Amino acid sequence: xxxxxxxxxxxxxxxxxxxxxxxxxxxxxxxxxxxxxxxxxxxxxxxxxxxxxxxxxxxxxxxxxxxxxxxxxxxxxxxxxxxxxxxxxxxxxxxxxxxxxxxxxxxxxxxxxxxxxxxxxxxxxxxxxxxxxxxxxxxxxxxxxxxxxxxxxxxxxxxxxxxxxxxxxxxxxxxxxxxxxxxxxxxxxxxxxxxxxxxxxxxxxxxxxxxxxxxxxxxxxxxxxxxxxxxxxxxxxxxxxxxxxxxxxxxxxxxxxxxxxx
Amino acid sequence: xxxxxxxxxxxxxxxxxxxxxxxxxxxxxxxxxxxxxxxxxxxxxxxxxxxxxxxxxxxxxxxxxxxxxxxxxxxxxxxxxxxxxxxxxxxxxxxxxxxxxxxxxxxxxxxxxxxxxxxxxxxxxxxxxxxxxxxxxxxxxxxxxxxxxxxxxxxxxxxxxxxxxxxxxxxxxxxxxxxxxxxxxxxxxxxxxxxxxxxxxxxxxxxxxxxxxxxxxxxxxxxxxxxxxxxxxxxxxxxxxxxxxxxxxxxxxxxxxxxxxxxxxxxxxxxxxxxxxxxxxxxxxxxxxxxxxxxxxxxxxxxxxxxxxxxxxxxxxxxxxxxxxxxxxxxxxxxxxxxxxxxxxxxxxxxxxxxxxxxxxxxxxxxxxxxxxxxxxxxxxxxxxxxxxxxxxxxxxxxxxxxxxxxxxxxxxxxxxxxxxxxxxxxxxxxxxxxxxxxxxxxxxxxxxxxxxxxxxxxxxxxxxxxxxxxxxxxxxxxxxxxxxxxxxxxxxxxxxxxxxxxxxxxxxxxxxxxxxxxxxxxxxxxxxxxxxxxxxxxxxxxxxxxxxxxxxxxxxxxxxxxxxxxxxxxxxxxxxxxxxxxxxxxxxxxxxxxxxxxxxxxxxxxxxxxxxxxxxxxxxxxxxxxxxxxxxxxxxxxxxxxxxxxxxxxxxxxxxxxxxxxxxxxxxxxxxxxxxx
Ligand code: SF4
Ligand code: SF4
Numbered sequence: 001x002x003x004x005x006x007x008x009x010x011x012x013x014x015x016x017x018x019x020x021x022x023x024x025x026x027x028x029x030x031x032x033x034x035x036x037x038x039x040x041x042x043x044x045x046x047x048x049x050x051x052x053x054x055x056x057x058x059x060x061x062x063x064x065x066x067x068x069x070x071x072x073x074x075x076x077x078x079x080x081x082x083x084x085x086x087x088x089x090x091x092x093x094x095x096x097x098x099x100x101x102x103x104x105x106x107x108x109x110x111x112x113x114x115x116x117x118x119x120x121x122x123x124x125x126x127x128x129x130x131x132x133x134x135x136x137x138x139x140x141x142x143x144x145x146x147x148x149x150x151x152x153x154x155x156x157x158x159x160x161x162x163x164x165x166x167x168x169x170x171x172x173x174x175x176x177x178x179x180x181x182x183x184x185x186x187x188x189x190x191x192x193x194x195x196x197x198x199x200x201x202x203x204x205x206x207x208x209x210x211x212x213x214x215x216x217x218x219x220x221x222x223x224x225x226x227x228x229x230x231x232x233x234x235x236x237x238x239x240x241x242x243x244x245x246x247x248x249x250x251x252x253x254x255x256x257x258x259x260x261x262x
Numbered sequence: 263x264x265x266x267x268x269x270x271x272x273x274x275x276x277x278x279x280x281x282x283x284x285x286x287x288x289x290x291x292x293x294x295x296x297x298x299x300x301x302x303x304x305x306x307x308x309x310x311x312x313x314x315x316x317x318x319x320x321x322x323x324x325x326x327x328x329x330x331x332x333x334x335x336x337x338x339x340x341x342x343x344x345x346x347x348x349x350x351x352x353x354x355x356x357x358x359x360x361x362x363x364x365x366x367x368x369x370x371x372x373x374x375x376x377x378x379x380x381x382x383x384x385x386x387x388x389x390x391x392x393x394x395x396x397x398x399x400x401x402x403x404x405x406x407x408x409x410x411x412x413x414x415x416x417x418x419x420x421x422x423x424x425x426x427x428x429x430x431x432x433x434x435x436x437x438x439x440x441x442x443x444x445x446x447x448x449x450x451x452x453x454x455x456x457x458x459x460x461x462x463x464x465x466x467x468x469x470x471x472x473x474x475x476x477x478x479x480x481x482x483x484x485x486x487x488x489x490x491x492x493x494x495x496x497x498x499x500x501x502x503x504x505x506x507x508x509x510x511x512x513x514x515x516x517x518x519x520x521x522x523x524x525x526x527x528x529x530x531x532x533x534x535x536x537x538x539x540x541x542x543x544x545x546x547x548x549x550x551x552x553x554x555x556x557x558x559x560x561x562x563x564x565x566x567x568x569x570x571x572x573x574x575x576x577x578x579x580x581x582x583x584x585x586x587x588x589x590x591x592x593x594x595x596x597x598x599x600x601x602x603x604x605x606x607x608x609x610x611x612x613x614x615x616x617x618x619x620x621x622x623x624x625x626x627x628x629x630x631x632x633x634x635x636x637x638x639x640x641x642x643x644x645x646x647x648x649x650x651x652x653x654x655x656x657x658x659x660x661x662x663x664x665x666x667x668x669x670x671x672x673x674x675x676x677x678x679x680x681x682x683x684x685x686x687x688x689x690x691x692x693x694x695x696x697x698x699x700x701x702x703x704x705x706x707x708x709x710x711x712x713x714x715x716x717x718x719x720x721x722x723x724x725x726x727x728x729x730x731x732x733x734x735x736x737x738x739x740x741x742x743x744x745x746x747x748x749x750x751x752x753x754x755x756x757x758x759x760x761x762x763x764x765x766x767x768x769x770x771x772x773x774x775x776x777x778x779x780x781x782x783x784x785x786x787x788x789x790x791x792x793x794x795x796x797x798x799x800x801x802x803x804x805x806x807x808x809x810x811x812x813x814x815x816x817x818x819x820x821x822x823x824x825x826x827x828x829x830x831x832x833x834x835x836x837x838x839x840x841x842x843x844x845x846x847x848x849x850x851x852x853x854x855x856x857x858x859x860x861x862x863x864x865x866x867x868x869x870x871x872x873x874x875x876x877x878x879x880x881x882x883x884x885x886x887x888x889x890x891x892x893x894x895x896x897x898x899x900x901x902x903x904x905x906x907x908x909x910x911x912x913x914x915x916x917x918x919x920x921x922x923x924x925x926x927x928x929x930x931x932x933x934x935x936x937x938x939x940x
Pocket of ligand 2: 561563631635
């Protein structure tokens with residue numbers, strides 16, 4: 001079975017104090033650490049587990065700048081057989097459509113049974129690439145998949161629905177499946193594991209190899225225009241509680257009491 | 263009437279010396295064969311350099327091997343064991359004599375003749391009686407009181423073995439008494455009975471036995487004794503009582519590098535190049551670690567003190583030894599070639615992942631074991647293997663990844679590392695730039711830099727150093743996580759990464775000494791870092807400042823409250839710092855200090871520090887910290903002082919969950935000193 005897993009390289013915003021970049025269309029990213037999108041971690045793990053179960057090979061690919069080599073190498077350490085980095089500086093500022101297009105052009109050129117992605121990315125939460133990629137490849141797709149089994153050339157899988165419901169679905173291969181977090185337990189990648197794959201070549205795929213040109217990528221090629229990125233204004237009735245933990249907790253309890261919650 | 267001696271009475275027509283020779287050769291050959299098999303496995307194991315430091319090792323062997331110094335930590339059982347051990351030592355001469363008596367009726371060991379023999383016989387007679395009584399008490403203890411630490415939860419037990427051994431030893435004593443007692447009756451005696459109590463006691467029962475039967479008892483008693491003796495000898499290496507033979511060597515080869523984790527493999531320059539990292543099978547362990555498995559006496563003291571075991575986690579250290587030994591005996595049988603246990607892996611199936619991750623590396627087990635069996639290094643070795651398989655518990659993955667990327671488990675950006683040090687009232691905290699000098703380099707570590715609660719300790723410490731005019735500075739951005747838990751979790755590559763960065767930072771600056779209030783950082787820098795730097799724990803520095811009159815305390819903060827001290831594992835057990843924190847507390851006027859029952863080397867782990875703080879265990883039925891708080895409650899403590907940031911976090915949590923908020927205060931030694939300074 002040939003599996004292609006698509007990864008995204010995203011800024012880690014969990015502990016950072018965010019501020020808006022000049023121009024107001026993005027956050028300041030200079031001081032941020034980048035990492036593999038958590039949802040995609042489950043996708044690559046699933047790919048490797050499927051490979052271990054049904055045999056085959058796993059290819060990882062990402063539309064990401066040079067620094068992301070670290071992420072791709074980590075994917076190799078996780079058990080992927082080969083990794084490709086699609087990049088050209090003109091990709092800067094691309095939207096989901098451009099990314100899906102680049103991935104589709106890359107994937108079209110090679111045989112595959114299954115493409116795995118995370119359903120969302122933690123940074124912009126667009127959730128677009130999986131679906132568009134499937135459409136461009138002309139194969140079926142599914143999102144929020146929490147279990148995958150393969151039999152008779154078909155994928156049987158379970159989806160997580162709202163309200164704690166599960167849905168069992170069957171779909172012919174090839175297909176694009178976007179996974180939910182928690183569908184497996186991603187393995188830990190040690191320093192040594194990465195060191196072991198240190199000499200594996202990670203080719204960079206440029207625009208011409210994809211049959212694309214600079215006008216089709218970046219802002220120019222994007223269908224979505226970001227107008228403004230901003231921190232929500234302090235709304236009516238919202239109060240930001242200041243002070244030490246104890247003081248804040250006391251104030252919070254006071255408010256809850258006032259409102260009759262406690 | 264003189265009774266016929268065994269050596270002069272043929273058995274079934276065969277002369278006794280021939281029988282004795284056959285028995286001797288057969289038993290010794292079998293014993294030698296089994297021992298050779300056991301040693302053969304040791305030879306297949308990983309190397310372990312335990313042959314240096316001969317004088318220190320001899321000292322250990324004398325004190326803890328022959329001297330049995332750790333036995334009285336369990337007073338009752340300890341005294342029984344010391345008596346039994348002394349008995350074995352004394353009676354070994356007797357056994358040799360008796361073996362010789364099979365060849366010649368008046369065999370004596372050289373030097374043991376004349377009055378020396380008489381004195382020895384008197385001592386021996388008492389010893390026989392003592393050993394017999396001890397065996398009977400030991401049997402009764404096991405049968406009636408059933409101490410919990412002897413149980414074998416989850417496996418078919420070895421409880422029967424203890425009875426077999428105690429039975430065999432008792433039988434040895436009884437047959438010796440029959441042999442001596444029967445001869446005694448036939449002879450004329452002038453010595454008072456109390457010189458030979460065992461013999462007299464046995465003779466009393468045989469008084470009315472007709473002389474022919476008496477002779478049969480004498481001969482029968484002798485041969486039974488010989489058979490029991492060799493039976494016991496040969497039973498040892500196939501049972502848990504192998505320790506009778508291996509305990510002394512095991513103590514001799516004990517780990518002398520306290521607080522330090524062994525390298526991935528001894529004698530290897532670059533472990534990264536190894537085929538496999540960590541241990542997943544017997545032969546992956548070092549020979550000493552397998553000797554540990556052989557030697558475990560199944561006394562259960564380790565597990566009885568293991569906090570993980572006590573709070574219901576899947577781990578009982580003793581069972582690691584017992585299970586591994588069972589596995590070793592099954593896989594490398596006495597007869598036949600080694601078996602291939604493909605579907606029963608030592609690490610994973612026999613010793614489960616849950617067991618391996620449950621350990622806090624507190625060292626209570628190793629502290630307690632009378633024969634210095636090690637667990638931490640073994641557990642770390644197995645963790646290294648699991649890490650290699652990617653099988654790290656999910657709860658620990660994120661913090662480790664954060665350390666890899668940002669040098670701290672909190673995921674905070676590096677540039678914020680010294681944010682706590684801004685705006686502390688009354689003190690300026692200097693960041694030591696490359697090439698600059700300071701007397702003290704204050705190593706804050708990740709918790710002191712990023713955890714808001716622990717930042718308070720950092721500030722207190724800075725204030726104390728400032729007020730006592732110490733020239734100190736911090737590393738700031740160039741500081742990385744100390745790596746104590748990183749190494750103990752088994753992520754050796756990451757440990758190397760963080761330690762190298764810290765070492766580089768240390769080497770680029772000039773200072774007299776590193777100081778830290780975190781015992782984990784203290785331990786790893788002192789014991790694990792490949793380069794040595796002078797380092798003190800804050801309790802040591804505080805003691806020094808008090809002695810030099812640079813710090814003065816008032817009792818205003820404590821106000822005469824009852825204070826107890828919780829010994830952090832990495833300060834106490836791993837580094838033997840017990841006195842200084844107590845000295846600091848007792849220097850505060852009016853401190854009513856009281857130790858908990860579990861204190862000093864018996865301190866009870868609060869559930870582990872470093873990234874172990876993130877570890878979630880599903881099996882435990884209570885928190886270690888809660889248990890500890892109850893111990894403080896029992897002695898009526900109003901203040902629990904600790905000297906470790908992680909203890910502080912765990913214990914403060916436990917104060918809340920046990921409903922002791924407002925009743926008991928938990929405070930770090932540094933904070934207490936800061937608030938008590940006058
Ligand atoms: S180090 Fe502590 S937690 Fe680990 S096995 Fe020993 S006693 Fe138990
Ligand atoms: S390891 Fe030591 S303390 Fe634990 S059961 Fe064995 S002999 Fe006893």
